[in-house]
Amino acid sequence: MAVFSLKVNGGVHAVDVDPETPLLYVLGDELYLRGPKFGCGLAQCGACTVLVQGKVVRSCVMPVSAVRDREITTLEGLGSPEKPHAIQQAFIDEGAAQCGFCLSGVILTAKVLLEENPKPSEEQIQEAMSNVLCRCFTHTRMIRAIKRCQGKSA
Amino acid sequence: MKKEFSRRDFLKASGALVVSFSAASVMAPFSTAQGPFDTHPSHVDPAKLDSWLAVASDGTVTAYTGKCDFGQGMYTVQTQLVAEELCVPIEKVKLIQCDTSVTPDQGTTSGSQSTPTNFNTRNLAQAAATAREALVGMAAQKLGLPAAHLTVEDGVVSAAGGRHISYGELIGGKHFDITVNSTAKRRSPNQWNVLGKPVPSMDRVALMTGRFEFVHNVHIAGMVHGRVVRPPETGATVAHVDEKSVDQIPGLLKVVVRNNFVGVVAEKQWQAAQAAKNLKVTWKPAPGLPAQRDFYNYMQKQPSRDAMLVNSKDVDEKLKAASQVLTATYSHPYQAHGSIGSSCAVADVQADHATVWSATQSVYPTQHGVSAITGLRLENVRVIFVRGAGCYGLNAADTVSFDAALLSQAVHRPVRVQLTRQDEFISENYGSACVIAQRVGIDTSGAITTWDCETWAASLGGRPGYDNPGNVITGMLVGFDPESIAPRAASEPSGELRNGSNAVPSYLAGCVSGKCGGEGSIRSERVLTHGVKSPFFTGPLRSPLRLQNTFAHECFIDEISSQVKVDPVAHRLQHLSEARIIDVVKAVAKAANWDARPSPKRGIAHTGTVTGRGIACVAYEGDNGYAALVAQVEVNQASGVVQPKRFFVAHDCGPISNPDGLRNQIEGGILQGMSRALGEEVTWDERKVTSIDWESYRTLFLGIELPSIDIVFIDRPSVQATGAGETAITLVAAAIGNAVFDATGGRIRQVPFTPDRVKAALSARG
Numbered sequence: 001m002a003v004f005s006l007k008v009n010g011g012v013h014a015v016d017v018d019p020e021t022p023l024l025y026v027l028g029d030e031l032y033l034r035g036p037k038f039g040c041g042l043a044q045c046g047a048c049t050v051l052v053q054g055k056v057v058r059s060c061v062m063p064v065s066a067v068r069d070r071e072i073t074t075l076e077g078l079g080s081p082e083k084p085h086a087i088q089q090a091f092i093d094e095g096a097a098q099c100g101f102c103l104s105g106v107i108l109t110a111k112v113l114l115e116e117n118p119k120p121s122e123e124q125i126q127e128a129m130s131n132v133l134c135r136c137f138t139h140t141r142m143i144r145a146i147k148r149c150q151g152k153s154a
Numbered sequence: 155m156k157k158e159f160s161r162r163d164f165l166k167a168s169g170a171l172v173v174s175f176s177a178a179s180v181m182a183p184f185s186t187a188q189g190p191f192d193t194h195p196s197h198v199d200p201a202k203l204d205s206w207l208a209v210a211s212d213g214t215v216t217a218y219t220g221k222c223d224f225g226q227g228m229y230t231v232q233t234q235l236v237a238e239e240l241c242v243p244i245e246k247v248k249l250i251q252c253d254t255s256v257t258p259d260q261g262t263t264s265g266s267q268s269t270p271t272n273f274n275t276r277n278l279a280q281a282a283a284t285a286r287e288a289l290v291g292m293a294a295q296k297l298g299l300p301a302a303h304l305t306v307e308d309g310v311v312s313a314a315g316g317r318h319i320s321y322g323e324l325i326g327g328k329h330f331d332i333t334v335n336s337t338a339k340r341r342s343p344n345q346w347n348v349l350g351k352p353v354p355s356m357d358r359v360a361l362m363t364g365r366f367e368f369v370h371n372v373h374i375a376g377m378v379h380g381r382v383v384r385p386p387e388t389g390a391t392v393a394h395v396d397e398k399s400v401d402q403i404p405g406l407l408k409v410v411v412r413n414n415f416v417g418v419v420a421e422k423q424w425q426a427a428q429a430a431k432n433l434k435v436t437w438k439p440a441p442g443l444p445a446q447r448d449f450y451n452y453m454q455k456q457p458s459r460d461a462m463l464v465n466s467k468d469v470d471e472k473l474k475a476a477s478q479v480l481t482a483t484y485s486h487p488y489q490a491h492g493s494i495g496s497s498c499a500v501a502d503v504q505a506d507h508a509t510v511w512s513a514t515q516s517v518y519p520t521q522h523g524v525s526a527i528t529g530l531r532l533e534n535v536r537v538i539f540v541r542g543a544g545c546y547g548l549n550a551a552d553t554v555s556f557d558a559a560l561l562s563q564a565v566h567r568p569v570r571v572q573l574t575r576q577d578e579f580i581s582e583n584y585g586s587a588c589v590i591a592q593r594v595g596i597d598t599s600g601a602i603t604t605w606d607c608e609t610w611a612a613s614l615g616g617r618p619g620y621d622n623p624g625n626v627i628t629g630m631l632v633g634f635d636p637e638s639i640a641p642r643a644a645s646e647p648s649g650e651l652r653n654g655s656n657a658v659p660s661y662l663a664g665c666v667s668g669k670c671g672g673e674g675s676i677r678s679e680r681v682l683t684h685g686v687k688s689p690f691f692t693g694p695l696r697s698p699l700r701l702q703n704t705f706a707h708e709c710f711i712d713e714i715s716s717q718v719k720v721d722p723v724a725h726r727l728q729h730l731s732e733a734r735i736i737d738v739v740k741a742v743a744k745a746a747n748w749d750a751r752p753s754p755k756r757g758i759a760h761t762g763t764v765t766g767r768g769i770a771c772v773a774y775e776g777d778n779g780y781a782a783l784v785a786q787v788e789v790n791q792a793s794g795v796v797q798p799k800r801f802f803v804a805h806d807c808g809p810i811s812n813p814d815g816l817r818n819q820i821e822g823g824i825l826q827g828m829s830r831a832l833g834e835e836v837t838w839d840e841r842k843v844t845s846i847d848w849e850s851y852r853t854l855f856l857g858i859e860l861p862s863i864d865i866v867f868i869d870r871p872s873v874q875a876t877g878a879g880e881t882a883i884t885l886v887a888a889a890i891g892n893a894v895f896d897a898t899g900g901r902i903r904q905v906p907f908t909p910d911r912v913k914a915a916l917s918a919r920g
Contacts, residue, residue: 001404017422017424018404018422018424018425020424021422021424022424025422025423025424028370028371028423029373029379029422029423032371032373033364034364034365034366034367034368034371035364037368037370037495037543038370038495038496038498038572039494039495039496039543039575040494040496040575040847040848041496041574041575042575042847042848044575044847044848044849045494045848047494047495047543074364075362075363075364076363076364076365077364078363078364079363080363081359081360081363081365084359084362084363088362088363091358091362092354092358092359092362095354095355095358095814095818097225097355097358097361097362098225098226098227098544098818098819098822099224099225099494099541099542099543099544100225100357100358100361100362100366101225101368101493101494101495101542101543101544102494102543103361103362103364104364106856107362125857126857126858126859127857128857129855129856129857130855130856130857131855131857132855132856132857133494133848133853133855133856134494134856135492135493135494135543135544135546135826135853136225136544136822136826137821137822137823137824137825137826137828137829137854138818138821138822139825139854139856139858139860140821140825140860140863141818141821142856143856143860
């Protein structure tokens with residue numbers, strides 16, 4: 001066990017855990033965050049996605065020791081129910097969810113895509129989302145929500 | 155979350171001080187009342203209005219339902235229902251879902267039964283209608299006016315001239331103390347203000363901003379973490395567990411072994427994961443698995459439990475007399491539910507009582523299962539539904555609830571159990587593998603004169619229900635037997651047509667005991683089903699058996715149409731007799747601007763990329779929803795890759811409660827159906843399942859080329875509401891298969907349509 005200082009959603013938290021502990025477990029079990037979720041534990045599906053220094057990271061395979069002192073953002077850190085981020089608002093407007101378990105992967109991956117490329121082509125959206133899974137197959141609405149945000153500042 | 159909670163506390167907390175609800179009645183294990191649905195009697199008597207509804211003095215309505223939301227939209231649409239029937243704003247309704255302490259036992263939320271059960275003239279809808287009439291009756295007395303002279307709006311009963319009284323003033327905090335009135339008048343769809351509207355899903359803001367509480371997010375004071383160690387090979391049993399192998403894992407609390415169940419509990423989740431990974435278990439191997447490459451033949455040779463669904467007893471004779479006989483055998487693999495979130499549950503098992511937070515579809519049956527597994531008295535077990543990842547049927551939500559209860563009981567602390575993806579993929583209750591063999595006789599005019607259908611479906615276990623915890627892996631590992639197939643010969647059909655699994659093709663008249671319940675006109679008919687023992691656990695997966703059967707029937711009718719050179723839509727209509735299925739077929743053909751001609755297309759090039767269209771239709775479970783689907787596909791004949799480009803669907807589920815929610819279900823169902831048709835298949839070797847992650851179990855990620863989906867609703871406000879979550883998915887494999895045939899002339903009779911199978915079908919064209 002070791003004490004780590006984590007910067008999460010603008011706050012600083014000290015946690016006492018095994019350095020090898022995946023970031024996901026720390027966020028969920030120690031900080032009670034609900035955004036990132038255990039999907040496969042294998043970095044294959046995206047449900048555990050968080051942003052680290054603005055980049056997409058699969059937190060289920062990322063040891064907590066590797067992200068100390070980095071800025072970590074979870075789905076709840078992106079925006080609040082009162083003031084959702086533009087990409088969250090687009091998903092709200094499109095009703096782009098069923099169970100909603102996958103949304104950290106879908107929304108955060110799309111956010112980074114739109115930051116890096118505000119007007120992605122169809123193919124570029126497909127490429128960016130090619131390893132993000134939604135098993136309710138809400139694909140149609142999700143892609144529509146992403147397109148709704150094209151050109152808006154992310 | 156509060157740990158111990160009586161229904162009385164709950165009603166108080168929800169704003170309704172229900173004074174006459176005694177603690178004694180809460181604790182009484184059973185009342186003698188039997189619910190109007192197929193469940194056991196419980197302490198929440200569904201005959202009583204107060205079991206369904208309470209109105210607080212501020213007019214807030216708390217409603218209790220035994221049908222819960224796992225992403226299919228039942229929370230929002232049931233809230234709409236209550237608001238509509240009570241004439242209150244939707245914001246005034248608070249819905250409590252599936253909790254054995256407070257909600258009526260409505261069995262399992264499954265099988266497209268929530269809408270038929272709660273939206274027609276019984277249960278939740280009827281309770282809300284009863285409450286409105288009762289409140290208007292009370293107002294009539296107070297105001298000294300006939301009820302017919304009163305109107306209701308926003309929870310206020312008004313008379314002409316401005317006199318009015320609110321629900322809160324009439325009943326606030328008190329019991330109704332009446333029974334649900336089966337003749338209370340439902341509001342008719344032409345009066346609807348809330349129901350029938352595209353109310354956005356009420357959970358969406360919490361979901362999109364990461365605030366929604368899933369069962370994975372439940373935290374209980376003192377909670378520790380469990381993991382399980384499943385037999386790596388199917389059927390293996392425990393020979394020895396070397397507990398010393400994990401002595402060094404910090405935080406480890408206990409290695410739990412009970413018969414063949416093995417699990418670990420540790421202070422932290424990562425410690426539990428390490429302990430489960432490093433625990434040395436010596437397994438005694440099982441005899442091994444039947445070879446996958448020959449499995450469909452193997453199934454047909456097994457002892458079986460048979461049922462004859464229809465038998466006109468002239469099939470053999472008509473086949474002999476036919477000018478042509480056409481035969482084809484279709485097969486469908488085991489498929490996984492593959493929820494994106496590996497299943498999770500939290501249990502707090504104390505010496506004499508237990509609480510389980512579970513994503514189960516069946517809180518009351520799970521209560522029974524937990525009671526059986528822990529030995530606790532049934533009435534001392536509370537199961538509370540908390541949403542998990544979308545389940546699409548019996549995923550591992552039930553079994554992980556049992557895991558959590560076992561581990562919590564062993565350490566006397568609340569335990570959260572998170573399954574791994576592999577735990578779930580190797581031992582969940584898969585959708586059944588099926589073989590469907592069909593023969594038809596055709597006369598010189600091209601009409602079908604007789605249809606013979608024989609099916610084999612592999613099953614083991616299933617929903618635990620109230621009495622069979624061994625129907626899922628955890629129950630079996632601790633020593634309960636799964637329900638299995640007891641071989642039995644078929645007896646002749648009697649009573650009414652039973653077509654709940656859509657084993658009887660839509661084109662058959664479906665005559666039993668002189669009454670014809672089918673959707674078709676073919677009166678020479680025989681349908682024989684065989685249930686065979688599966689080497690793997692099976693259970694309901696979205697459109698269970700109905701999808702497999704419909705795939706075979708709807709491709710076969712297409713083969714027949716091609717054989718007699720008749721347009722597939724026209725040929726279907728020629729053999730259908732039921733108005734609602736005929737209407738969806740006509741509507742989808744119109745929407746898709748159907749190119750009426752026989753399949754396959756003329757002059758198909760045998761190289762390059764070609765396009766085609768296919769159709770399929772179904773009367774789901776015989777009478778629980780109607781849909782027809784057209785698929786337009788592109789087939790790359792060099793690679794064998796099938797790319798659906800466009801879908802058109804016509805859909806009839808009676809009155810539509812929420813068109814946006816319905817659209818979401820249809821869109822998702824079609825794409826999930828596409829994933830199942832094109833890629834999904836459980837695989838295994840001699841000893842174990844080999845599809846264990848998202849690389850070895852193929853599915854369609856978000857980055858695929860998306861087909862467009864056009865939906866035509868056929869709204870029928872005057873008939874009973876039916877299910878709608880499983881109709882569209884039922885048709886996808888068949889429509890795609892037929893479109894591939896139309897494009898290429900190659901027929902694929904085995905799901906999934908992998909590139910290799912497509913190429914094999916193309917090679918077989920000659």
